[in-house]
Amino acid sequence: MLEKTFLLSELAERVSGEVRGNGALAIDGLSTIQNADPSKLTFLANPAYQKYLHDTKAGAVILAEGMADTFSGNCIVHKNPYLAYALLSELWNPLGSIEPSISQHASIDDSAKIAEGVYIGAGARIAADVVIGAGAFIGENVTIGADVQIGENSRLYAGVSLYHGVTVGSDCTIQSGCVIGSDGFGFAPSGGGWQRISQLGGVIIGDRVEIGANTTIDRGALGDTVIQNGVILDNQIQIAHNVVIGENTAIAACSAVAGSTTIGKNCVVGGASGIAGHLEVVDGVHITAMTMVIKSLTEPGVYSSGTGVQPNKDWKKSIARLRRLDGTESRIKEIEKQIKLLQPKAED
Amino acid sequence: MLEKTFLLSELAERVSGEVRGNGALAIDGLSTIQNADPSKLTFLANPAYQKYLHDTKAGAVILAEGMADTFSGNCIVHKNPYLAYALLSELWNPLGSIEPSISQHASIDDSAKIAEGVYIGAGARIAADVVIGAGAFIGENVTIGADVQIGENSRLYAGVSLYHGVTVGSDCTIQSGCVIGSDGFGFAPSGGGWQRISQLGGVIIGDRVEIGANTTIDRGALGDTVIQNGVILDNQIQIAHNVVIGENTAIAACSAVAGSTTIGKNCVVGGASGIAGHLEVVDGVHITAMTMVIKSLTEPGVYSSGTGVQPNKDWKKSIARLRRLDGTESRIKEIEKQIKLLQPKAED
């Protein structure tokens, strides 16, 4: 890969920050504060890393105003160093810009409408009446079903599968192995077995949505499954049919949302959480990792469940006690009764 | 996609229901009771939706006998409205019937036996001695290993991988991204490391089995992993080597069944549950979502675990108390002793 080099002053300008020190310094990459070398830019956002600041070998550091005053090296002063780092990181992303091309090893239906500046990799399969917006990236071995729409500059990495009729907005990223538009888990009991319910709805994904590797999003039974603008989903998440996820909500890896549940805007769901079906979670809810959500959450706030790790021996005791709590309750009641009997009566 | 229109009377006939009102009404789709328009058929199965019945704009409603008597609009009277809806849903499924064809971009070993009326998509790879039954659907970029057998009318959607020797019955659906026949997680400790155990068994999948997106089913170590007829598995389920799942059992998304466990018939397993290895779960067990099954379940019934969501502040207290239960126990014992001492003795 090519090395890309920028002057410190150029980088500062891109994030509207202020250079202190040598603005002409050549920077060829980003690094952590502990491992940086003199051609790298680093940043200090988490106070836990402040101890590394004065010994860092980095060529320059992105710092908040207060910190910058204590630092004698080169720096970019920025009100939000973490955001500045995020913005600059794109400069060194080898996948940052795409080289438009359409592989001769792709198969594309004649009725598909492919805009300008699109990359379509070998083994991509694009069915009838698909519409792909300008600047989109369709990776190797991706399969796109009939009537799918993909917005401008959206990226589908290798091996993604989109079923028929799925809509993806612009500026989305869908990592490898995602499946979107698969049939929801809908079956009617029928004589001891199960009658499949055809899933007739679709999936609508807004703009600037990020979807992690091997995440699955089922199509609606009737009506659509909806992922609103700016939602970010990590790897191996399961979104069932007719779920609605509100704008800018973030969900960490391995979480699952069951059918017809609605999650509000600006929520944060920790990893490996489960949210049962037909619930409502309002805007601004924060669910910590591995939480078992089995009722609607009607107020913003932080929610949790689970018992947390213990040495196995202690855990066994805790669980045994938990199961004996009913007996504990009875003993306390009996004690309270006895104490009443022992206490001097008013009439005494 | 083509619009498909049926007379209300035709639809009633298909499900052996009785029309009340205008049997000549043209119906072009199904809808939820809240969102229907006059060309749609809807249904009332869940009493929670009864409130929408009298204001629905649907052209007609599938209703149970009792409800139908209170309704003046067009309806199909059926003893099981949800099942009737399920049966009719297939009529509007754009994937309902397949157009047989074999893509020139597929690679099919000369020794493979492909029956009549099969669809094989671009990028499908079919190895030696594979047998594919009549009416089967093999989606784009599917890989099928040597000696696999696939029954009639079974469907493998885009990107499925079947390892060598897997057997799939008839009328199955396998959603995108599933992996079936991968090596089970079998290793023998060996000098501080691990010696791989070759997984020599297979996977046998019965008829009318449904498997959700990105679900994985490992091949047996010795002997087979078995999914019996009529089993329905949701997305992202993990079935380890030598598991047996009995007829018509349903497992919701993100659940995992560890090696050599046997699950009976007609069980229901809620989402994100875990079932440890070498256990037996009898017929008719219902496990609620996110349950941790670490012992055999020898009686039918409903089983659960987990602590359920709480506000984070309350959860912290609950967990702290749980860990102090040992101390609580000691205090109660001490109190009981003290009370005995305080009580008047028989000889007093």
Added chain:
Amino acid sequence: MLEKTFLLSELAERVSGEVRGNGALAIDGLSTIQNADPSKLTFLANPAYQKYLHDTKAGAVILAEGMADTFSGNCIVHKNPYLAYALLSELWNPLGSIEPSISQHASIDDSAKIAEGVYIGAGARIAADVVIGAGAFIGENVTIGADVQIGENSRLYAGVSLYHGVTVGSDCTIQSGCVIGSDGFGFAPSGGGWQRISQLGGVIIGDRVEIGANTTIDRGALGDTVIQNGVILDNQIQIAHNVVIGENTAIAACSAVAGSTTIGKNCVVGGASGIAGHLEVVDGVHITAMTMVIKSLTEPGVYSSGTGVQPNKDWKKSIARLRRLDGTESRIKEIEKQIKLLQPKAED
């Protein structure tokens, strides 16, 4: 598939075991002790299966010294029967040896360096500057990004996706559907939404690493995600960015390790466990299934969490009691106070 037959004495020699009985016996496969027939070799490792020994129809049994003395049939005496079985299992693995070939339906960049004796399946996509070692197996519909390195004799089964710059050592196995090198879940809050942080690190996978189906391993944000030599990962595991997993650690299916966590050597993590981010787990830790690890584990030992399955009725009571523990605590305090009041004072 071909039947492969060996003399019992040949098999004994391969594992440096001692034959007792008929070394000239022809063995054509391995089997469980219960289901074996006279042409099969079986083994006895788990004492729970000892009851089957004297009635087994197996042609021969691998036994430890002590057991062999009580057995009159043919046997291989070995100090570790399970390891001997593991070593011999490879003989009957139909994927044991590969037939080198490069499919004409693969697309391979001209700059890729492919060593001798490699198998590359149909639909495999190999980008610029990839290096593939001798004897490697690249399955059907695998996608390999630019600058990837794959060591000798490593195997990537159908449908695996490796992003650019991933390094895989030698003698690794990566099962179908795995995604390695996808972007880590890194976003900076920005004006109510999220600014993506380009993930500039890589993934380094050591030698003899085993990775199960549909497992995902994200690339580092800055610096690499590292899976050390001899690690074994089961299916559907999620490894987030900048995680380090130490040598010979084993992780069972559906577990997730969040960002920047370090797990030591020789650990065992049970299935469906979750390990939060920025933690450290030392060498030799054993975490039981479905454990919620939300703090660093600084001592070797066995750790657990969760409440374990109960009949639903009992579970409801346990959980209700758990939530009332605060009240229980207050009642005990009050009782202790009352008892003090009831007790005769020293000055009485």
